[in-house]
Amino acid sequence: MKSRFAPSPTGFLHIGGARTALFAWLWAKKTNSKFLLRIEDTDKERSTQESVDAILDGLDWLGLDYDEGPIFQSDRTERYNQVIHELLSNGKAYYCNCSKERLDSMRESQIANKEKPKYDGCCREKSLKSGVIRFRNPDIGSVSFNDYVKGEVSIDNFELDDLIILRSDGTPTYNLTVVVDDHDMEIECVIRGDDHINNTPKQINLYEAMSWISPKFAHVPMILGSDGSRLSKRHGALNLLSYKDEGFLPEALLNYLVRLGWSHGDQEIFTIDEMIQLFELKNINNSAASFNQEKLEWINQSYIKKTSTKNLVENLSWQLNKHDINLNNGPSIHDLAEFLRERSKSLVDMAKSCVMFYRDFDEFDEAQANKIFNANSKEVLEDLVDRLSLINDWSAENIHSVIESICESMSIGFGKVGQPFRLAISGDGKSGSIDISAKFLGKERTLSRLKMAIDWINSQNN
Numbered sequence: 001m002k003s004r005f006a007p008s009p010t011g012f013l014h015i016g017g018a019r020t021a022l023f024a025w026l027w028a029k030k031t032n033s034k035f036l037l038r039i040e041d042t043d044k045e046r047s048t049q050e051s052v053d054a055i056l057d058g059l060d061w062l063g064l065d066y067d068e069g070p071i072f073q074s075d076r077t078e079r080y081n082q083v084i085h086e087l088l089s090n091g092k093a094y095y096c097n098c099s100k101e102r103l104d105s106m107r108e109s110q111i112a113n114k115e116k117p118k119y120d121g122c123c124r125e126k127s128l129k130s131g132v133i134r135f136r137n138p139d140i141g142s143v144s145f146n147d148y149v150k151g152e153v154s155i156d157n158f159e160l161d162d163l164i165i166l167r168s169d170g171t172p173t174y175n176l177t178v179v180v181d182d183h184d185m186e187i188e189c190v191i192r193g194d195d196h197i198n199n200t201p202k203q204i205n206l207y208e209a210m211s212w213i214s215p216k217f218a219h220v221p222m223i224l225g226s227d228g229s230r231l232s233k234r235h236g237a238l239n240l241l242s243y244k245d246e247g248f249l250p251e252a253l254l255n256y257l258v259r260l261g262w263s264h265g266d267q268e269i270f271t272i273d274e275m276i277q278l279f280e281l282k283n284i285n286n287s288a289a290s291f292n293q294e295k296l297e298w299i300n301q302s303y304i305k306k307t308s309t310k311n312l313v314e315n316l317s318w319q320l321n322k323h324d325i326n327l328n329n330g331p332s333i334h335d336l337a338e339f340l341r342e343r344s345k346s347l348v349d350m351a352k353s354c355v356m357f358y359r360d361f362d363e364f365d366e367a368q369a370n371k372i373f374n375a376n377s378k379e380v381l382e383d384l385v386d387r388l389s390l391i392n393d394w395s396a397e398n399i400h401s402v403i404e405s406i407c408e409s410m411s412i413g414f415g416k417v418g419q420p421f422r423l424a425i426s427g428d429g430k431s432g433s434i435d436i437s438a439k440f441l442g443k444e445r446t447l448s449r450l451k452m453a454i455d456w457i458n459s460q461n462n
């Protein structure tokens with residue numbers, strides 16, 4: 001058995017598309033089936049290589065691997081023509097040369113008569129040899145299918161148009177290509193957005209016209225913005241890969257996506273294996289899901305806290321590449337990531353926190369320095385240099401004891417030592433626990449940054 005994801009490369013891969021892909025992928029894994037990727041690029045004007053790349057990169061980042069494909073519809077023109085000619089020769093399709101003017105006036109009068117606008121079949125019996133090709137939709141009876149998500153759907157054939165299957169420029173249309181492909185590629189279950197549900201009856205008639213068995217369908221509801229309107233740019237990043245840029249772990253995004261419109265009791269966090277095990281099409285919600293950025297951030301943070309160090313570092317490395325740092329010039333990134341994961345909101349945040357450990361800086365944040373560095377803190381910094389220099393075993397405990405001993409001898413609170421210490425070693429005052437940060441920074445670097453801070457204070461006094 002097989003499922004498929006069949007995006008049109010007319011834009012980037014967005015959140016909705018990624019969720020459809022995830023559902024189709026989960027179904028394939030769950031049923032030990034194959035997952036196929038098909039790029040629906042018959043619309044030459046709107047399809048771009050950039051979009052194809054964005055789709056492939058997006059799926060790759062999420063780890064939604066496919067067993068077959070990518071198959072490009074543009075490579076299958078011959079096959080579509082073959083099917084169209086079979087339909088023509090069976091009388092199930094016909095040429096139509098109605099002018100745009102005729103079609104427009106036909107539509108206008110249908111609307112004026114309060115009829116549903118549809119092609120009136122004018123060319124059906126004309127035996128023309130050129131023009132667009134239309135499918136001869138049955139006039140009587142109805143089309144019904146049982147959708148995994150929507151339940152029983154039924155529509156009278158009378159409501160359906162004789163749809164165009166070959167355009168005047170010789171390119172086949174979506175409804176034709178999708179049927180030929182889903183049949184040829186032996187797709188068992190078509191999982192797609194419910195914006196296609198109105199196409200399904202037309203497609204089922206095409207299957208019947210070719211005496212093919214139609215697949216099963218699951219139409220997944222839209223994703224809406226938190227305000228209930230259609231998801232758009234103002235609800236946050238829509239391009240899937242921008243979530244990579246923003247420091248999300250792919251597993252966190254998958255977890256968030258699976259919960260958008262699908263549930264298993266009130267469980268929120270699922271490993272991929274759990275998703276596969278528990279996923280059922282019938283548990284997909286029938287109504288639209290709303291996108292909630294805060295929840296996504298919350299899930300990301302919980303994944304950052306609990307994912308394996310190896311996975312964390314692998315994903316972090318991509319962010320670290322954006323900073324000009326050399327990981328050989330500092331602590332073990334694995335140890336550092338372990339330390340930073342508790343306090344990082346995202347991988348972007350975490351990568352920023354890493355920089356101070358690998359790259360020296362020339363300047364302190366001016367506002368902070370003006371506030372914190374002064375005659376009093378200079379005394380503290382000098383004392384720190386003296387006492388820290390004496391440490392042989394550069395451990396967080398020993399650094400902590402030094403801070404405590406200074407607090408005691410100067411009768412000051414921890415903050416009075418911690419604040420200038422933190423600014424001295426970080427440059428911007430942003431670091432986690434000061435003793436652990438100093439430990440990771442190393443003795444030599446810590447002392448040299450403390451001295452730099454003292455020099456800064458001296459230079460202010462001159």
Ligand code: GLU
Pocket residue numbers: 005006007008040178191192193196
């Ligand atoms: N290519 C269509 C789209 O991107 C999907 C078609 C389908 O899944 O049947 O909307």
